Amino acid sequence: MINLAFKDIQHSLSKFLITAISVGVLLGIVIIMIGVYRGMVFDAKVLVDDIKADIWVVQQDTLGPFAQSSRIHEDLKNQISYQEGIESAEAITFQTFQMENSYGDFKVMLVGYDPLGKIEVIDKAKLIAGRTIQKQHYEIVVSKKTNYKLGEYIKMGRDSFRVVGITDDTVSNGGDYLIFTSLKDAEILQFTYTNERIRSDANRGIKGGNPHLVNAIIAKTKDGYNPQIVARSIEHTTHKKVFTKEEQKTLLLQKVIKKSSKQIGMFTVILILVSVIIIALIIYTMTLEKIKEISIMKLIGIPNFTISKMIIQETVVLGILAFISGNIFATLISGNFPKRIVLLTSDALELFIVILISSIFASLFGIYKVIKTDPAQAIAG
Secondary structure: OOOHHHHHHHHOHHHHHHHHHHHHHHHHHHHHHHHHHHHHHHHHHHHHHHOOOOEEEEOOOOOOOOOOOOOEEOOHHHHHHOOOOEEEEEEEEEEEEEEEEOOEEEEEEEEEEOOOOOOOOOOHHHEEEEOOOOOOOOEEEEEHHHOOOOOOEEEEOOEEEEEEEEEOOOEOOOOOEEEEEEHHHHHHHHHOOOHHHHHHHHHOOOOOOOOOEEOEEEEEEOOOOOHHHHHHHHHHHHOOEEEEHHHHHHHHHHHHOHHHHHHHHHHHHHHHHHHHHHHHHHHHHHHHHOHHHHHHHHHOOOOHHHHHHHHHHHHHHHHHHHHHHHHHHHHHHHHHOOOOOOOOHHHHHHHHHHHHHHHHHHHHHHHHHHHHOOOOHHHHO
16 A cells, blocks of 8 residues: 655655754754753752762851852851761852863852861762862862863962862852862952951951851761751751751752743743744645645545545654754754753653654644645646
8 A cells, every 4th residue: 555645755855854854953952951951950969969968057047058148157067066966067168260261261169178077078989180189278179171280270369279189070059160179278268358458457447367157067967867857956956057968959959940940941842832833834834835736636536534644644754853853963962062961861752752742733734724625626727
């Protein structure tokens, strides 16, 4: 039995393929948009996962240190370390910097931690060169994407820091590159002023130095203790806001990137709708182009069902080819984006189902035209 859809596609193969690829580029952008959202979700959790802490203590009545500014005293870690269920507690700081080198300018998040502390902050599995920080001053670990080299010196504030380690795939919740210094250096960078500011304050009678403030205290719980219960106990005794690791990740997803993810979701939905409309218009136009042939088929007795099936088959083939070309396009360009793009097979399969159903729906416009076509048109020319 002759397959009418196959014969029709074969008759204008080049035009059909170009059309499918064109629609595929649009679907590729849809896939990239989904990948951008997945990348945002992944980046939001990377830092919290890399820091091997079960509990985060921040300033009272804040959602710090990522969603809001948070400042607490460094020595609070001593009180927390003696809480029941706590194995160890350390202070940590976070600060964003705009940096520039010969490769360009970029934004980073500086993480300050005690290199002699008991909680691992740098994921050693992501350390691709050099070592972690071992001294309390003037050492720095940078992300590979900053393009700094081992042994190179970086000027920050009043001091120069020697690059002792390079990491890969370390980013902040906003997708910025991570750099690491000792807690003492990070406190100086974030909480102390320049010499000019200190002299100006002194002239006004204001005295100040390093206040030994940090952005958060992180802690590990002992085996057998529920982090949720320990967190509530610390909150009660210290009058600070306390989050478990899971609560911190939930906070990042629901507060920090919520609006951005909604915006990307709306763009994705709009692009899918545009893709469906374009497919419908293409099929309708293709049907109009062969209206005379359809009239002849109806005149010689080919039923509407057979012709309609041809339209549906062509639409489905167009959708499948567009989906395949869209995936290829998205895969080819995903590595060129400045921030992480995560392409998941599950997302692609879901999009494929949406496109398949949408393609069948779009074919209804062509089918409507087939049903309304008068066989007499074949005679009328």
